[in-house]
Amino acid sequence: MGEGTPKGLRESGSAEAEAEAEGAPDGLRFELLGPLRALRDGVEVPLGPPKQRAVLAVLLLQEGRSISYDALVEAVWGGAPPLHVRNLVQKYVSGLRRALGGAAELAWTGSGYRLTGADADDLRERRRWVDEALAARDAGELRRAGELVERAEELWRGEFAEGLQAPYLAAERLRWAEKRLTVLEARLAGEIELGRSFEYVHELVRLVAAHPLRERLVELLMLALYRTGRSSDALTAYEAARQRLAEALGADPGPPLRSLHARMLRQDPALLPRPPVPVS
Numbered sequence: 542m543g544e545g546t547p548k549g550l551r552e553s554g555s556a557e558a559e560a561e562a563e564g565a566p567d568g569l570r571f572e573l574l575g576p577l578r579a580l581r582d583g584v585e586v587p588l589g590p591p592k593q594r595a596v597l598a599v600l601l602l603q604e605g606r607s608i609s610y611d612a613l614v615e616a617v618w619g620g621a622p623p624l625h626v627r628n629l630v631q632k633y634v635s636g637l638r639r640a641l642g643g644a645a646e647l648a649w650t651g652s653g654y655r656l657t658g659a660d661a662d663d664l665r666e667r668r669r670w671v672d673e674a675l676a677a678r679d680a681g682e683l684r685r686a687g688e689l690v691e692r693a694e695e696l697w698r699g700e701f702a703e704g705l706q707a708p709y710l711a712a713e714r715l716r717w718a719e720k721r722l723t724v725l726e727a728r729l730a731g732e733i734e735l736g737r738s739f740e741y742v743h744e745l746v747r748l749v750a751a752h753p754l755r756e757r758l759v760e761l762l763m764l765a766l767y768r769t770g771r772s773s774d775a776l777t778a779y780e781a782a783r784q785r786l787a788e789a790l791g792a793d794p795g796p797p798l799r800s801l802h803a804r805m806l807r808q809d810p811a812l813l814p815r816p817p818v819p820v821s
Contacts, residue, residue: 569644571601572663574717575698577705581644588640592617593633595707600637600647600656602713607653616709663696670696671724683731690728697721726757736814738765749778753785756798767805768814775805 570580577598579586588594599616600608614622614630623629634654638647645659670693677686701717702710725748732741745762752758759782766775779794779802786792793799804812 569641569659570662571659572696572698573598573601573661573702574663574667574696575700576703579640586640589633589636591705592629592707593636595702595705595710596630596633597637597656598702598705599707599709600654601659601661602709603656604660605655605657607650607655609653613654617707619708667693667696674724674727678727678731683735687728687731687735690724690731693724694721694728722752722755726761729761733761733765733768738768738814741765742769749782753782754789756782756786756795759794760798760801763801763805764812767812772805776802779805 568581569586572578572580577588577594579588588597595617596613599613608616610627610630614626618626634647641647641659646657648655648657670689674686674689674693677683677689701714729741729745732738742762742765745758745765749755749758749762759778763775763778766772766778779798782798783794786794794802
């Protein structure tokens with residue numbers, strides 16, 4: 542669940558949290574955890590053609606900082622922009638100003654473009670839920686940590702900035718996919734610690750199939766199988782992962798995975814399942 546330094550806990554159902562989730566009064570709610578969209582009172586606002594939407598996504602990710610014209614062109618078009626790119630930038634900026642109306646300000650600062658009065662609301666909310674989950678986990682509150690991570694996961698509607706083609710957004714898409722997987726792994730580890738191995742075996746099988754070289758997922762699958770009395774299946778999962786890594790990378794499993802395998806071979810009592818934590 543590593544996504545920044547843990548911040549102070551807030552009541553997840555508090556009026557403050559609910560107001561923050563709704564966005565600013567009379568403003569727009571912007572979301573990037575899926576196709577980019579702007580919502581006013583729950584109704585989606587048209588944002589124009591794909592490249593115009595890509596410009597908006599890049600500006601939102603600056604979080605109120607100015608971005609130079611050259612940096613914006615590089616972010617949206619890469620190193621080979623069209624010859625008439627300056628006209629396109631001006632056209633898209635004008636289109637965004639019309640689309641946003643008075644809900645946000647897109648201004649030229651003299652050194653670059655700056656979008657103010659607009660935030661990627663779902664990113665901010667997700668950071669808050671993950672930070673609170675970190676604090677809960679560090680306090681030993683595994684159930685609450687899992688609930689907060691599930692709340693963060695529910696914000697996803699697809700891939701990050703799905704469908705928008707821009708070099709900067711492609712890099713961000715990969716970064717956020719990694720973040721999402723890391724948080725998911727932490728949630729599943731917590732569920733296994735709570736004694737819910739049986740409930741998550743099938744999800745882990747699916748995740749290992751989708752990410753066959755990700756050793757942490759193999760660790761969690763092995764542990765879930767072992768704790769549900771399927772030690773031979775856990776060892777089989779290790780051997781399959783070892784073969785995949787050898788064929789794809791010419792490498793052996795890393796120390797954590799090898800250590801878990803050795804502990805299972807010697808039937809380490811510490812690997813035995815703990816009694817399930819009752820649902821309150």
